Amino acid sequence: MGPRTSVPAPGDAVRVTEHAVTVAAPPDTVHRLVADVSGWPDLFGPTVHVDVLADAPPEGGEQRLHLWATAHGAVRNWTSVRTLDPVARTVTFRQLVPAPPVASMGGAWRVEPLGDGLSRVVLLHDFRAVADDPEAERLITAAVDRNSAAELAALKRAAEQGSHREELRFSFHDTHTVRAEADEVYAFLERADRWPERLPHVARLDLREEAASDPAADGARTAATVQQMEMATLAPDGSEHITDSVRLCFPGRRTIVYKQLRTPPALACHTGRWTVEPAPDGSVAVTSAHTVVLDPEGVRALLGPDASPADARARVREALGANSTTTLRHAGRFAERRGQS
Known part of the structure; x- marks a missing residue:
């Protein structure tokens, strides 16, 4: 499934994108890879390091992270708050202080069971550009599309390796x-x-x-x-x-x-x-x-x-x-x- 981008209503410059992929692995396996940020540097190419500033309890809840990642030849860092729900297999996230040209950035991971050991992973983003600049919005949208496709592909590859990954x-x-x-x-x-x-x-x-x-x-x-x-x-x-x-x-x-x-x-x-x-x-x-x-x-x-x-x-x-x-x-x-x- 290709990306879907919403058209903002008049006066609303927040964009919402949706990317999805089908994974030949059980939903709990997929969700664990998303929830466990300690493994992200090994899972996602751009992710260099993640510091867990405040962790969520095993049953789920709020988690505060400091992430470091590469982008366009530079190393960027930001702090995000995530909410983990292992029962619903969702992880929502929100950047606390986005770096320009991003004015706000958030979204969610959702892992849906398809039966027969298959899962559907949906990755949602909502974002807004500084000063609602159209060119900045175009660049952010392109980056979100590119990164989402790469992250879903990496997640699919890792989840489908199963026990061989270990x-x-x-x-x-x-x-x-x-x-x-x-x-x-x-x-x-x-x-x-x-x-x-x-x-x-x-x-x-x-x-x-x-x-x-x-x-x-x-x-x-x-x-x-x-x-x-x-x-x-x-x-x-x-x-x-x-x-x-x-x-x-x-x-x-x-x-x-x-x-x-x-x-x-x-x-x-x-x-x-x-x-x-x-x-x-x-x-x-x-x-x-x-x-x-x-x-x-x-x-x-x-x-x-x-x-x-x-x-x-x-x-x-x-x-x-x-x-x-x-x-x-x-x-x-x-x-x-x-x-x-």
Whole structure:
């Protein structure tokens, strides 16, 4: 079904759009993917990170989120309020402080049972442009149409993978403990532009960054530096692979989250998190966490037609873990030397 856009009544510049798709999966399965925002960075291409500022109880209710996503080459962020109803399988949403040219934006996800294990997903939006500008309205409508189609396609693909999705998606982490100042360790991880001279597996790195915050969110929690970077990583055999990433650096939490926009072969998605946590005994725990979604076709192309998801998970775990461990070790040594100088 194609998108449907309403024509506003005279004096009413609010537009309403409807997009829908049929999914070969049970409605509860589909609704869980929509409701669980922790999985959105792995599900929806533009979504970089979601902070749950206030969660809803299991039986449903209001939830407050701070979302970060890419749009037209930039990284945007906003705070939304969602209302979850697991019985009706609906999720309504409303942006609290939209970014121009959007004056208001809201909508709803609705998952309808069709029987025989099928579902119909309806995605509704209502929005208004700043000053009711016609050109801005045209751009917003085009963006909503494009993003809605992409999100529904991604949701359909993930839901129809069923239990196979759990074979393709996995998480792991590595932790290194050092005796150093937590801020020095964090500074090493944040200053990725210095990595080519500090890390043996980084051949080159181009970095662009800007400060960002959302006035509707908790400033101390959500103020961040947004980094967009292209990095050339050296493999053990001397070959290079290029990745494009968005990183959100939260100095107040000593946390960096990231999403690769261009991934190595065999990976459909790769997100990660660096955390620096001081301990009561004066040590610092530095953790690198990864979540990966495998690309089945990429796995077969890289490892051969008989390669299993387990084979690919082991290979990816080894490669990413090795680079993370190297970075953790160098970050610790850097911070310890700084503490002794």
